[in-house]
Structures are given as structure tokens and as C-alpha cells.
Amino acid sequence: MVSAQALVLPELHAPFQVLEVELDNLRPDEVLVEMKATSICATDPAVQRGKIPQTFPVVLGHEGAGIVKEVGSAVSNLTKGDHLVLSYDSCGKCRHCQKKNNFRCLEIMKRNFGGQREDGSHTIIKEGKPVSSCFFGQSSFCNPAIVQANSCVKVDSSLDLAVICSLGCGIQxxxxxxxxxxxxxxxxxxxxxxxxxxxxxxxxxxxxxxxxxxxxxxxxxxxxxxxxxxxxxxxxxxxxxxxxxxxxxxxxxxxxxxxxxxxxxxxxxxxxxxxxxxxxxxxxxxxxxxxxxxxxxxxxxxxxxxxxxxxxxxxxxxxxxGNADPKSFIPHLASLYKQGRLPIDRLQKTYKAEDINEAIADMKNGSVIKPVLLWS
CATH class of the missing domain: 3.40.50.720 (NAD(P)-binding Rossmann-like Domain)
Known part of the structure; x- marks a missing residue:
């Protein structure tokens, strides 16, 4: 098993804790990602407040960006070293996904909010006990992270991952x-x-x-x-x-x-x-x-x-x-940012990953629109 650092929400209304965890073995349809940045979306503190139900303890995070470290045996469109923005998960098989309307996926709830893999196993383990994970197929408040392949979007490696991480949910x-x-x-x-x-x-x-x-x-x-x-x-x-x-x-x-x-x-x-x-x-x-x-x-x-x-x-x-297929829409948005037409960096403020509670407090009081956590 691979060791990782995770920002764990232990229970409802609690602050996040920085903990060492272990990652389960990589499955064929998964990608091991070295996280570089994860921005905070309003959905993350919504879970903390109980507005969106989850099983605790849980590792959240769904606007991650990083670099591929390893790919599962069934992943053919990514390779080690690719730069990724992480978005929501979908089955890729239902009639909606087949038409690239992944935002209507028939399994959208369980794949993004179910807290586990499709087979009921977990990607993150703490002291031998499973931790709710697979949040949006990524749980990117963890570094490195096991990510479902359908959540991975390859992007231009010249772009700053600390900026374009925010494309994964809120900006999209x-x-x-x-x-x-x-x-x-x-x-x-x-x-x-x-x-x-x-x-x-x-x-x-x-x-x-x-x-x-x-x-x-x-x-x-x-x-x-x-x-x-x-x-x-x-x-x-x-x-x-x-x-x-x-x-x-x-x-x-x-x-x-x-x-x-x-x-x-x-x-x-x-x-x-x-x-x-x-x-x-x-x-x-x-x-x-x-x-x-x-x-x-x-x-x-x-x-x-x-x-x-x-x-x-x-x-x-x-x-x-955004009724978007992230595989095509996120690269389009990244291109607009690169052209200077989508200045999302104006919304952002960066924090060390371990300062997540400060970042969420600043987001809550309105002093920051989009906090971005940087992984060392």
C-alpha cells in the first residue's frame, strides 16, 4: 500500500484534520495522481455542515489537479507524467454517457456521493479501517490520490495546475x-x-x-x-x-x-x-x-x-x-484561460494544504471566492 497525506473530516461540523493514511491497491480503471493543487468548492463545506449527507470519517475534495504517477491496466488514454484536471465521475456506459451527456449519468449519485468504489470497497484506509472516499471519483483532499479514470481530464502541461484545478467543478x-x-x-x-x-x-x-x-x-x-x-x-x-x-x-x-x-x-x-x-x-x-x-x-x-x-x-x-462533458469542455475552458479570456486566477487565493480550515473560514466570511490548497 502507498502512504498518503489526507485532510480528513472526522465528523459533522468538525474541523478537518491532517492525517497520514494508506491507499488501497490500484484497480484496473483507476489512476494514481500526485496532487499539485486542490481548490475548495462550496460543496465541500456543505458536507461539513450536513447539507449533503456523507458517512464519516470522509476525505472530500473534488477540484483537484496533478500529475499521473501510475495508471491501471485498463486505462489506455493516459500515461505517467500527464497533467490532469479532475472532475466528476460517471459510469461511461449508460445511454446518457454514451452520448457524452455524462452529467445525466444514471449512476451519478453513487459514483460521486456514495463514499466508496462501485464494488463497495474504499480507496483510503486509516489504521486498518476504511475511510469514506471516492468523492466525485477523486477525494482530492489527499496526496497522492487514487482517482477513477472517468474523472481524469488531460490538459496542456504548460498551464499552471494551481489555477486550472478550479475548472473541475465550480468554473465548469x-x-x-x-x-x-x-x-x-x-x-x-x-x-x-x-x-x-x-x-x-x-x-x-x-x-x-x-x-x-x-x-x-x-x-x-x-x-x-x-x-x-x-x-x-x-x-x-x-x-x-x-x-x-x-x-x-x-x-x-x-x-x-x-x-x-x-x-x-x-x-x-x-x-x-x-x-x-x-x-x-x-x-x-x-x-x-x-x-x-x-x-x-x-x-x-x-x-x-x-x-x-x-x-x-x-x-x-x-x-x-454546466451540462458539460468534462473531457472536452475543461480543455476548452483551459484554452480560454490561456488566451487571457477567462481570468479565473482573479478569484483565487492559495493556501498550504494543511491550512484548509483557515481557507474554509475565509471562504465562509466572503473574503475569498476560491481558495486553492497547494500540496508540497
């Missing part, structure tokens, strides 16, 4: 909601509202800005909504044309003014706050689309006014992982 989710779900060019979207300016919301703003520059007839109004003034200022710098602070303005009145009383053509909620989701749904106009990304809780139900949606031929939908 936000950018993908615009590129793959809202589809502003195809649907002639003139006005877009982005609610919540964490990493996901900022990525949505950046994606909208890219599309508006390439297609000047769409997205004349990219409207960012948040209660944090520093985030609103950043959104303007990232490409938002207008900003709204609900603490100071009537959001509905301002949106109607900006859209000449038509309502939004598209809206994306990145807050996961049910009241914001329901307001977003009300803000879209005729033919508009409202997209939910953030999860307000497993039992939550959105409220959709049926008759206005029928009359206006409106759409309410959800987006998972």
Missing part, C-alpha cells in the same frame, strides 16, 4: 450554464441575470462576456446581482454591464427598467437560496429561461407560476456541472 458549472444551457447565441438572449457572485456566478459572468464579445448582437445586458459590493465591483471588471445590490435597490423594478419592462431573457441562480430562486423565476420575460444551479437543500421545492409560464412559453430548468 458556471461557464457551462451559459455556454450549454442558456445558449445566448442560439436563443438570441439580449438580457441575462446572474444571481450570486461566488465562483460559479463569476464564471457565468465571464462566459457571458466572452460570448458577447464574439457575438455583438447578443447579451447587451449582463446583470450581476449580489449583496456584496466588492463582488459587484469585480463582476463589472469581469464583464457585467450592470450590477444590482438587493440591499440597496428594488431588484424587480431595476430589472424591468433595464429590460424596458420585458423581463429577463435568461437568468441563472448561483446562490442556492430558495427565495432567490423563486424571485429569479418571476423575473424572466416571455420566452425566457430560468436556470437553477445552487442547491437550497434536498427537500426544497421551487415555485413556478404555471399560467404565466404557459402564456409566455417560458422555461425553468436545472443545470448539473
Amino acid at each position: 458549472t458556471g461557464a457551462g450554464s451559459i455556454f450549454n444551457v442558456v445558449k445566448p447565441v442560439e436563443k438570441d438572449v439580449r438580457s441575462l441575470g446572474v444571481f450570486g457572485l461566488g465562483a460559479v456566478g463569476c464564471a457565468a459572468v465571464m462566459a457571458a462576456h466572452i460570448l458577447s464579445k464574439d457575438n455583438p448582437t447578443v447579451l447587451s445586458h449582463v446583470i450581476a446581482v449580489d449583496v456584496n459590493e466588492s463582488r459587484l465591483k469585480l463582476a463589472k471588471e469581469l464583464g457585467a454591464t450592470h450590477t444590482i445590490n438587493p440591499a440597496n435597490e428594488d431588484v424587480r423594478a431595476r430589472l424591468m427598467q433595464l429590460t424596458e419592462q420585458e423581463g429577463l431573457d435568461a437568468a441563472v441562480d448561483c446562490t442556492g437560496v430558495l427565495s432567490v430562486i423563486n424571485s429569479m423565476i418571476d423575473f424572466i420575460g416571455s420566452g425566457g429561461i430560468a436556470v437553477t444551479i445552487g442547491n437550497p437543500g434536498n427537500e426544497s421545492k421551487a415555485s413556478v407560476p404555471i399560467l404565466p409560464f404557459i402564456i409566455g412559453a417560458k422555461t425553468y430548468c436545472a443545470s448539473h456541472q
Whole structure:
């Protein structure tokens, strides 16, 4: 067995602990990855708070990046030394995966949140006892890490893994909601509202800005909504044309003014706050689309006014992982970053891996959007 350093969450609401663990033997469809960086996504502290159920102790982490150390016997598309960004896991076999709609994989829950391999075994062991792992097929709060091959995305080795690690979930989710779900060019979207300016919301703003520059007839109004003034200022710098602070303005009145009383053509909620989701749904106009990304809780139900949606031929939908195939979408995003068009580094602050609790505290108080843990 291989020894590893892991950031272990021992129980609900507890701080993470830095522990020495052992890795199980590599399976044919797995990859041993030397981690270089793992960014923290809101999903990680959500498990810590109990918003997403897991069995404890658990090793989380699902925005990892590193270098291949060893590949399993059934892995043919990767080799030692390849640079990887790690994303979500999928079976690769069901009808959705066969069409590269892996975000709809029929096994998505158990492969990403099941806490174990498909056969019930665990990749991480502590003092002879299994530790919940395989989080998003990677549990990248561990170095090195055993990663499911379907979670591995090969990337340009010239790119800084400490930056592009964030493409694995949050940035993919936000950018993908615009590129793959809202589809502003195809649907002639003139006005877009982005609610919540964490990493996901900022990525949505950046994606909208890219599309508006390439297609000047769409997205004349990219409207960012948040209660944090520093985030609103950043959104303007990232490409938002207008900003709204609900603490100071009537959001509905301002949106109607900006859209000449038509309502939004598209809206994306990145807050996961049910009241914001329901307001977003009300803000879209005729033919508009409202997209939910953030999860307000497993039992939550959105409220959709049926008759206005029928009359206006409106759409309410959800987006998972930006409805993206990570094998192709993450390299595309990495290319945009390399071109200077997707400045995700502006969202990041780096920490030593062992300072994870400080990083999460900074994320929680809003002083940092995207903490990145660096592995020595």
C-alpha cells in the first residue's frame, strides 16, 4: 500500500484534520495522481455542515489537479507524467454517457456521493479501517490520490495546475450554464441575470462576456446581482454591464427598467437560496429561461407560476456541472484561460494544504471566492 497525506473530516461540523493514511491497491480503471493543487468548492463545506449527507470519517475534495504517477491496466488514454484536471465521475456506459451527456449519468449519485468504489470497497484506509472516499471519483483532499479514470481530464502541461484545478467543478458549472444551457447565441438572449457572485456566478459572468464579445448582437445586458459590493465591483471588471445590490435597490423594478419592462431573457441562480430562486423565476420575460444551479437543500421545492409560464412559453430548468462533458469542455475552458479570456486566477487565493480550515473560514466570511490548497 502507498502512504498518503489526507485532510480528513472526522465528523459533522468538525474541523478537518491532517492525517497520514494508506491507499488501497490500484484497480484496473483507476489512476494514481500526485496532487499539485486542490481548490475548495462550496460543496465541500456543505458536507461539513450536513447539507449533503456523507458517512464519516470522509476525505472530500473534488477540484483537484496533478500529475499521473501510475495508471491501471485498463486505462489506455493516459500515461505517467500527464497533467490532469479532475472532475466528476460517471459510469461511461449508460445511454446518457454514451452520448457524452455524462452529467445525466444514471449512476451519478453513487459514483460521486456514495463514499466508496462501485464494488463497495474504499480507496483510503486509516489504521486498518476504511475511510469514506471516492468523492466525485477523486477525494482530492489527499496526496497522492487514487482517482477513477472517468474523472481524469488531460490538459496542456504548460498551464499552471494551481489555477486550472478550479475548472473541475465550480468554473465548469458556471461557464457551462451559459455556454450549454442558456445558449445566448442560439436563443438570441439580449438580457441575462446572474444571481450570486461566488465562483460559479463569476464564471457565468465571464462566459457571458466572452460570448458577447464574439457575438455583438447578443447579451447587451449582463446583470450581476449580489449583496456584496466588492463582488459587484469585480463582476463589472469581469464583464457585467450592470450590477444590482438587493440591499440597496428594488431588484424587480431595476430589472424591468433595464429590460424596458420585458423581463429577463435568461437568468441563472448561483446562490442556492430558495427565495432567490423563486424571485429569479418571476423575473424572466416571455420566452425566457430560468436556470437553477445552487442547491437550497434536498427537500426544497421551487415555485413556478404555471399560467404565466404557459402564456409566455417560458422555461425553468436545472443545470448539473454546466451540462458539460468534462473531457472536452475543461480543455476548452483551459484554452480560454490561456488566451487571457477567462481570468479565473482573479478569484483565487492559495493556501498550504494543511491550512484548509483557515481557507474554509475565509471562504465562509466572503473574503475569498476560491481558495486553492497547494500540496508540497
